Amino acid sequence: MGNSQKRAIQQYRSRLGERGLARFEVLGRDADRDLIRSLARRLAEDTAEASELRATVSKSIAGEPPRSGGILAALRRSPLVGADLDLSRPREKGRKVDL
Numbered sequence: 001m002g003n004s005q006k007r008a009i010q011q012y013r014s015r016l017g018e019r020g021l022a023r024f025e026v027l028g029r030d031a032d033r034d035l036i037r038s039l040a041r042r043l044a045e046d047t048a049e050a051s052e053l054r055a056t057v058s059k060s061i062a063g064e065p066p067r068s069g070g071i072l073a074a075l076r077r078s079p080l081v082g083a084d085l086d087l088s089r090p091r092e093k094g095r096k097v098d099l
Helices: 003-018 030-044 048-062 070-077
Strands: none
Touching: 030 048
16 A cells, blocks of 8 residues: 555544544444444434434443342232232151162
8 A cells, every 4th residue: 555545544534533433343244234334324423313322222232230139029019919828838757768
């Protein structure tokens, strides 16, 4: 690559940097090429829609951390709460086994 080409690339990347953008490469399926390009184009815009899309994608990828006490909350929502069930079992020694 010649000096003029290198200089043109540097200038192009510095102009992108001034706009707050960066050029990078991603790997993906060929079928997703248009989707990823349109997503990148939308995210590069400085609009409220881009911010909303960014937040949605970030939330979707990150997921929610597991909350503690989930089993306890499910048991409290059970229809059997307050049903006064007798869950005690009689204690038996069991049968004799001849070895």
